[in-house]
Amino acid sequence: MLKRIRIITAFIFFALLTLLFLDFTGTLHIWFGWMAKIQFLPAILALNVGIIIFLILLTLIFGRVYCSVICPLGIFQDAISWVAGKRKKYRFSYSRAINWLRYAVLVIFIIALIAGISVIVSILDPYSAYGRIASNLFAPLYQGMNNLFAYLAERFDSYAFYSVDIWIKSISTFVISIVTFIVIAVLAWRNGRTYCNTICPVGTILGFLSRFSIFKIRFNNSTCNNCGLCERVCKASCINPEEHKIDYSRCVSCMNCISACRKESLKYIPKFKPEKAVKTTGENVADNSRRKFLAVTAALAATSAIKAQISKVDGGLAIIEDKKIPKRSTYIIPPGSESLKHFSQHCTACQLCVSVCPNQILRPSNDISRLMQPEMSYERGFCRPECTKCSEVCPNGAIKRISKEDKSSTQIGNAIWIMHNCVVITDDVDCGNCARHCPAGAILMVSRDMDDPNSRQIPAVDTERCIGCGACEYLCPSRPLSAIYVEGHERHKFI
Amino acid sequence: MEENNKKHMNRRKFLKVFGTGVAATTALYACGPNGKQNEERIYNKTDVPTDKMTYRTNPHTGDKVSLLGYGCMRWPLKTNAAGEEEVDQDAVNDLIDYAIAHGVNYFDTSPRYVRGMSEKVTGIALSRHPRDKYFIATKMSNQSEDPYLRSREGSIAMYRKSMEDLQVNYFDYYLLHSIGGGDDGIETYNNRFIDNGILDFLLKEREAGRIRNLGWSFHGDIKVFDHLLASGVKWDFAMIQLNYVDWKNASGFNFNAEYLYGELTRHNVPAVVMEPLLGGRLSRLNQHSLSILKQIRPEDSPANWAFRYAGSPENVLTVLSGMTYMEHLQENIRTYSPLERLNDREYKALEEVTELMLRSDYVPCTECQYCMPCPYGINIPSIFSHYNRCLTEGNVPKDSQDENYRKSRRAFLIGYDRSVPKLRQADHCIHCNQCIPDCPQRINIPQQMDKINKYVEQLKING
Numbered sequence: 011m012l013k014r015i016r017i018i019t020a021f022i023f024f025a026l027l028t029l030l031f032l033d034f035t036g037t038l039h040i041w042f043g044w045m046a047k048i049q050f051l052p053a054i055l056a057l058n059v060g061i062i063i064f065l066i067l068l069t070l071i072f073g074r075v076y077c078s079v080i081c082p083l084g085i086f087q088d089a090i091s092w093v094a095g096k097r098k099k100y101r102f103s104y105s106r107a108i109n110w111l112r113y114a115v116l117v118i119f120i121i122a123l124i125a126g127i128s129v130i131v132s133i134l135d136p137y138s139a140y141g142r143i144a145s146n147l148f149a150p151l152y153q154g155m156n157n158l159f160a161y162l163a164e165r166f167d168s169y170a171f172y173s174v175d176i177w178i179k180s181i182s183t184f185v186i187s188i189v190t191f192i193v194i195a196v197l198a199w200r201n202g203r204t205y206c207n208t209i210c211p212v213g214t215i216l217g218f219l220s221r222f223s224i225f226k227i228r229f230n231n232s233t234c235n236n237c238g239l240c241e242r243v244c245k246a247s248c249i250n251p252e253e254h255k256i257d258y259s260r261c262v263s264c265m266n267c268i269s270a271c272r273k274e275s276l277k278y279i280p281k282f283k284p285e286k287a288v289k290t291t292g293e294n295v296a297d298n299s300r301r302k303f304l305a306v307t308a309a310l311a312a313t314s315a316i317k318a319q320i321s322k323v324d325g326g327l328a329i330i331e332d333k334k335i336p337k338r339s340t341y342i343i344p345p346g347s348e349s350l351k352h353f354s355q356h357c358t359a360c361q362l363c364v365s366v367c368p369n370q371i372l373r374p375s376n377d378i379s380r381l382m383q384p385e386m387s388y389e390r391g392f393c394r395p396e397c398t399k400c401s402e403v404c405p406n407g408a409i410k411r412i413s414k415e416d417k418s419s420t421q422i423g424n425a426i427w428i429m430h431n432c433v434v435i436t437d438d439v440d441c442g443n444c445a446r447h448c449p450a451g452a453i454l455m456v457s458r459d460m461d462d463p464n465s466r467q468i469p470a471v472d473t474e475r476c477i478g479c480g481a482c483e484y485l486c487p488s489r490p491l492s493a494i495y496v497e498g499h500e501r502h503k504f505i
Numbered sequence: 506m507e508e509n510n511k512k513h514m515n516r517r518k519f520l521k522v523f524g525t526g527v528a529a530t531t532a533l534y535a536c537g538p539n540g541k542q543n544e545e546r547i548y549n550k551t552d553v554p555t556d557k558m559t560y561r562t563n564p565h566t567g568d569k570v571s572l573l574g575y576g577c578m579r580w581p582l583k584t585n586a587a588g589e590e591e592v593d594q595d596a597v598n599d600l601i602d603y604a605i606a607h608g609v610n611y612f613d614t615s616p617r618y619v620r621g622m623s624e625k626v627t628g629i630a631l632s633r634h635p636r637d638k639y640f641i642a643t644k645m646s647n648q649s650e651d652p653y654l655r656s657r658e659g660s661i662a663m664y665r666k667s668m669e670d671l672q673v674n675y676f677d678y679y680l681l682h683s684i685g686g687g688d689d690g691i692e693t694y695n696n697r698f699i700d701n702g703i704l705d706f707l708l709k710e711r712e713a714g715r716i717r718n719l720g721w722s723f724h725g726d727i728k729v730f731d732h733l734l735a736s737g738v739k740w741d742f743a744m745i746q747l748n749y750v751d752w753k754n755a756s757g758f759n760f761n762a763e764y765l766y767g768e769l770t771r772h773n774v775p776a777v778v779m780e781p782l783l784g785g786r787l788s789r790l791n792q793h794s795l796s797i798l799k800q801i802r803p804e805d806s807p808a809n810w811a812f813r814y815a816g817s818p819e820n821v822l823t824v825l826s827g828m829t830y831m832e833h834l835q836e837n838i839r840t841y842s843p844l845e846r847l848n849d850r851e852y853k854a855l856e857e858v859t860e861l862m863l864r865s866d867y868v869p870c871t872e873c874q875y876c877m878p879c880p881y882g883i884n885i886p887s888i889f890s891h892y893n894r895c896l897t898e899g900n901v902p903k904d905s906q907d908e909n910y911r912k913s914r915r916a917f918l919i920g921y922d923r924s925v926p927k928l929r930q931a932d933h934c935i936h937c938n939q940c941i942p943d944c945p946q947r948i949n950i951p952q953q954m955d956k957i958n959k960y961v962e963q964l965k966i967n968g
Contacts, residue, residue, distance in 0.1 A: 164923055172919040326590075326620055326874060330882040330928050391927075396966045437880075439937035446955070447932060487881045487935045 012278055013265035016078055024085040031144035031365045032152040034174055036399050039366065046362055046405035048080065049137040050212045055356045056407030066219060073223040074216045077206055077262040083136035084206055084262065086143075087198035091245050094199040100242035102202055104250045107257055112207070112214045119211035126351075129381045132359035136210050137405075139190050141360030142382065146187035149365060150176050175390065179364060179373035183382045202245025207260040217259035224280045227261060227268065229254040234275040240267035333389040334490040341375065342386040342478060342498035344393070345420040346401035346412035349501040356408035357383045363400035363409060369393065371480070372400060386422075388480030388496065393422075395449050395479070418449070421503040423478030423496040425452070425471045431493035434458065434466050444469050444482035444494050452476040453494075469494060474505070553835045557842035558608030561822050563775055565741045566717055568640060568677070570823045572816050572841045574611035574777065575604055577627045578618040578873070579827035592619055592626045600834060601630040605638055607838045611823045613642040613777075614671070615682055616663055617875075624670035632672040642678035642777075643667045644722065645707070647697050648686055657701045664710075675714060678777075679707065680744060681721035683945060684733065690726025694733075708738070718742055722779065724945035727760045734772050742822060743769055744777040748787060749814045749855040750862055751780070756869040759946060766818060775822040781815035782808060782826070784871025785890075791865075791897045794858040801854055808833075812840045814855060817847050866901070867893050868953050869946050876940040876950060884929040885940065885950055891924040892957050901960075905967045914964050921961065931958040 026042045033039070046052065053061040065076060077084045095101065115134065122130035132138055153176050160173035178184050197204045206213040231254055241251045244267055248260035268276045340350075344363070347353040359382035364372045369391035372384045384400075386393065401412045412420070425444075433441050435458075445453040452475035455467035469482075471494070478496045486492035559572040583593040601612070612631060614623045624643060631639055645660060653659040668674065681704075687693025698704040710716045718741035723730050733740070746755070747762040755761045769776045782788050788808040790798070798810055815824045824841075828834045847855070870889035879885055895901045895917050902913040921930065934954035941950060 169916045169919045172922065326877045327884060327929065328878045328880055328882045394965065433935065433937075437937075439935070439939070441935040441937060443933070443935040446936070485932055487933065 013269045016075070016263070016265055020079040020085045020088065023079055024082055024089075027082045027140075028144050028148065030403070031141060031362065032149050034149075034153065034156075034366065034368065036366045036368065036403075039399075039403050043403055043405075046137075046360070046403065049405055050076065050081075050216070051131075051135045051137060051358055052360070052405035052407075055358065056405065058407075065216075069216050069219040070223050072225045073220040073258065073261060073263040074213070075263045076216055077203075077213060078264050081136050081140075081212070082144075083140040083194065083210075084203070086140055087194060087203060087205065088245070088264070090195050090198040091202045100239070102242050102244050102247055104241050104244070105247045107248075107260060108208050111209070112217075115209050116211045116214045126355050128354050128357065128359070128383055129378065132357075132382050133186070133190075134209070134211055135358045135360075136206075136212055138358040138360035139194070141362055141365075142183060142187040143191045143194075145361035145365045146184050147191060175370060177370075180376050180382070182376045183359075183361075183374035186382065201247065203247075203260075203262060206262065207246055207248070220261065220263075221258045223258070225263075225278055226258055226281065227256055227263070227265075227276055227278050229256070230275045230277060233273045235273055237272070239270045239272065240276060243267055243270040331489040333492065335387050335389060336483075336491055336495040338495070338497055340423070340498040340500060341377075342423045342480075342496060343384070344372065344386060344400045344409050345417040345422050345477075345502065346398070346404075346409040347502070348410065350498075351500075353408050354380050354383060356406045358406055358408075359383050360405070362403045362405065366399045366403050368397060368399060386480070386498075388483040388492075390484075392480035392484040393478075416504075418477065419505050421477050421499060421505060423498040424473045424476040425478070425482050425494050425496050427469055427471055427494045428491075429468070429493075431488045431491055432468060433487050433493065434468050436488070438466070440466060441487060442467060442469065443485050443487060447481045447485050448476075449479060449481060450475045450477050453482060477505075553607055553838050554842045555607050558838070559816070559841050559844040560608075561775075563718065563742070563822060564773065565775075568718075569610075570640060571608050571610045572821075572823055572844055573609050573812075573837050574613055574642075574823035574825040575601070575609055576779070576825040576827035577612055577614035577623045579829045580619050580623060580626060581829050582619075592622045594626055594629060597626050598630045598633070600828065600831065601627070602633075603831065604834060604838075605634055608842070609838065610638065611640045611642065611678075611825075613678075613825050615644040615646045616667055616670075617644075617646040617682075624667055628671040628673075636673070640677035641671055641673055642680065643671065643676060644680040644682035645698075645703065646682040647703075648683050648693075655697055655701060657703065657706070660697075660701060660703045661706060664707075676716050678718045678720065678742065679710075679716040680719075681707075683724050684721050685723050685725035685727070685729040686945070687726075687942070690729040691732060694729050704738070720744065720774070720777070722777075723765070724759065725947060727764075730760065730765065730768070734768060734774070740772075740774050742775045742777055744779055744825075745769070746780045747776070747778045747815055747818075747821070748781050748783055748811055750783060750787070750859050752859075754859060754863055756946065759869075766820065770820045776818075776820055777822050778815045778824040780871050781824050782811050783869070784873065786867065786869075786871070786893055787811040789894060789897045790858065791861070791899060794861050797854050797857050801851060806836065808836060809840050810851075810855065812837055813845060813847055813851075816841060816844045865896055867896060868948060868957075870948060871946060873945060875945060876943045879934075879940060881933060881935055881937065882929050883931070883934050883954070884925050885954075887925045887929075888931050888954065888957060889948075891921055895920065902964075918961070918964055931955070931961065934958075 023045060026038070027045050029038055030042060030046055047056070047058065048061050048065070050065055053065065069076060078088075079085070118130065119134050153174050156171060157173045157176070160171040163169065163171040194205055207217070234251075234254065236251055238251045241249045245264065246260045246262055248257040249267060250256070263278070265278065268278060343350065343353050359374065361374065361382075361384070364374060364384050371386045371388060371391055371393055373387065374382045375385045395418050396414060398412055398414055398417055401409045404410075429435055433439055442455050445455050452472045454470045454472065456470050457463050457465045458468050459465040478498070480496050482494045483492045483496055486494050560569040561572055562569055581593045581596045582590045585591050612627060614627050616624055618624070631641070645664065647654045647660045647663060651659070654663065668676070681698055684690070684694050707716060707719055711719050720740050720742035721733060722744035724746065745762060745765045746759060747766060751759060751762045753761055753763055766776055788806070788811065790807045795807065798805070798807060802809075812824060812826070815821065826833070826837055828837065868889040870886060870893070872886040872890055874886060876885050892901070898916075899909075900913040900916040900920070902910045902917075904910070907913070931954040934951055936951040936955075938951055944950060
């Protein structure tokens with residue numbers, strides 16, 4: 011029964027959390043955005059005291075249920091381990107905890123967190139690691155499927171689906187996601203929760219707390235016949251049946267052992283309760299509930315032909331060269347993230363904001379000092395005035411919630427005009443597209459030749475008004491490099 | 506009453522044929538003498554007659570010209586092995602063979618059409634037929650401001666190239682292409698045809714019999730139209746834009762067809778009609794307009810009406826249609842096999858429809874592609890066509906309080922991204938204004954782009 015509850019809850023959490031990364035329309039976030047916000051490290055970084063206390067209490071009362079039902083990476087490992095278990099049952103065995111490694115990783119993690127070495131924090135944080143896998147590996151499949159539906163919808167003149175661009179937003183992040191995926195999958199396939207109990211810093215912290223938890227799985231020595239079945243179903247390898255001992259720092263309260271025990275010798279009971287046999291019914295519920303997991307894995311493994319959106323270049327149309335990312339001396343981060351320092355200290359590179367950005371602006375950085383943390387660029391769109399999606403979804407408080415009004419008065423950077431790229435100069439044509447589309451009215455058109463008021467007009471930026479949204483950069487006809495581009499601000503300014 | 510009942514029966518039978526296919530048809534054959542009448546009616550509905558085409562006689566040469574003329578500016582394209590788009594020659598051959606087999610004999614092309622490929626493919630398809638089975642019309646398309654093209658040598662080279670590409674040694678109809686264009690219509694006309702002696706050259710070619718009919722096509726500046734008719738040159742025909750909207754309410758710099766047609770008739774110059782559908786806009790009507798027409802003729806499409814309108818005036822020699830699809834060709838052949846002239850009631854109905862069209866905010870683009878390619882990659886005709894289509898379908902919501910605002914907004918925005926890639930949309934128009942002189946409808950393209958983009962922005966912001 012307990013195992014069934016665990017599996018159903020975990021399934022719901024896992025499915026919805028994954029969908030948060032897949033849903034590019036941002037509608038799910040309104041309802042389930044909190045699921046990302048109750049993740050351990052994001053809550054700490056966002057200084058979300060209520061959630062931190064809740065998670066600590068949860069662990070002190072029920073043990074590491076967080077790792078079993080809330081952490082998406084944990085559930086992901088269970089799913090893989092379950093598939094592996096189909097091939098070979100009863101494959102686990104007890105092993106000693108590798109404490110030196112666990113604590114060493116935790117120490118490194120804490121040092122990195124304090125010193126602001128974001129790469130290490132990002133790589134080790136389990137929620138963010140899963141986020142990257144979901145947004146880099148699962149999202150393209152999901153979008154491919156969506157585009158297939160959009161293609162069909164178009165044939166039927168329906169507007170139920172619309173097609174989205176699928177592109178690799180950062181090679182390094184993509185590669186790291188693949189490596190993480192492979193490492194986690196191999197470890198989970200072979201030994202269940204190895205990662206959670208030897209590397210994961212969140213697992214180590216919670217494991218420390220769960221040793222003191224009220225509810226624990228306990229042996230009833232009188233009925234146990236030392237068959238060792240519990241040991242062989244324990245994916246955390248934490249049950250030592252010979253000594254009738256369980257390493258509670260590693261137990262994730264998955265309840266597998268309780269279901270497996272034929273003598274009902276294992277009970278999940280509070281510490282102070284006298285240990286007496288409680289009759290339970292329905293021994294075989296586990297097998298039925300397993301099918302639920304099949305559904306999850308099947309959904310994940312479902313492949314579809316990815317229909318990359320190839321823009322149809324009609325021969326009667328001029329070829330449009332792709333834009334190149336300009337070299338910015340200061341990178342740009344979204345409104346709400348206040349300063350580069352605040353942002354890099356709080357972001358764990360979970361990619362949630364990257365997944366929801368409807369304008370294709372946010373992408374993970376390739377810069378080693380802030381690897382995988384998002385940054386902005388305007389080749390495919392600009393930061394539209396009506397959108398504050400990234401600030402709504404960020405669980406870490408790296409991008410703080412911002413209203414549309416505040417956003418339109420936040421300067422995240424300012425535009426810079428480069429004369430020798432401007433089509434007014436190079437093609438000798440009238441343009442002014444940057445000024446025409448500037449939502450802040452920060453670009454004036456002035457005569458190129460100040461003595462001749464009839465000469466062609468060139469743009470001049472009013473940096474006091476410019477908010478750095480990138481409309482000018484995106485809509486500039488100069489290719490591959492725009493003649494007007496945005497330089498970020500170290501600290502955002504409010505006007 | 507009797508009449509109504511018959512019609513009703515007939516429609517039911519018609520549906521039956523569609524439902525049960527061949528079986529129903531054979532069953533009807535078996536009906537004997539009583540079934541005979543029905544059988545014939547059904548035959549008329551589903552098949553395209555080969556011998557009922559209406560012909561008009563050219564008073565100058567006695568040519569019997571089919572009322573439906575084939576405009577060769579919208580040939581179907583396909584992508585070849587190298588990834589380039591080219592005209593689908595097989596499809597063109599099929600269309601032309603079908604057209605000729607069903608009585609169409611007038612083919613109108615230009616060296617500029619379909620990215621310059623039209624004459625060649627049209628020539629290939631037509632040369633497979635006896636030369637006396639078809640009339641060829643092509644044009645002196647020296648309107649772009651290229652000094653070589655406008656020189657005597659350049660223009661004559663274009664003339665000879667047309668002969669070569671079309672594989673003919675005489676033209677049945679030859680036109681001065683798009684007179685009335687340019688900032689100063691008269692000056693542009695003189696520059697293109699008089700100063701370089703091209704008109705004299707063409708008149709000599711007519712004398713020599715290599716041009717059987719000499720004429721011109723007109724857009725824009727009415728002074729040039731009047732000037733040509735008064736110039737003393739004997740014109741064998743002229744091409745004008747004529748449809749029920751342009752008759753009295755021509756948009757932009759276009760002139761009312763009523764005047765143009767009247768003048769041509771007065772000068773005994775037969776009229777060739779272009780844009781009978783206003784680039785397809787008259788084939789897609791909104792619900793209200795459609796119901797007006799369907800009330801009168803439930804089985805006819807808006808295109809039927811537009812073609813009947815364009816073909817009704819007696820001095821119209823032929824009505825051109827740029828047919829890309831076999832279905833359009835078939836439908837138009839049916840409309841003119843034979844032509845059923847509009848009656849007074851039907852004229853009234855079309856006036857009503859015109860009123861409705863004028864009240865809405867259409868961009869008068871006919872998708873002729875003359876403005877393309879835009880050097881900055883904008884897909885001008887597709888943007889206008891999307892906008893116009895949404896207007897027709899009622900998907901251009903004006904106010905977020907509108908009943909169907911959300912639905913229409915979604916349809917407009919998603920449809921926009923589907924019909925035009927993001928980088929080719931209106932917001933990328935830089936207002937360089939290079940396209941303006943190319944537009945025969947004289948649309949201020951950048952201004953319209955701005956209007957559409959402002960509208961899109963408003964939709965996006967008021968999500």
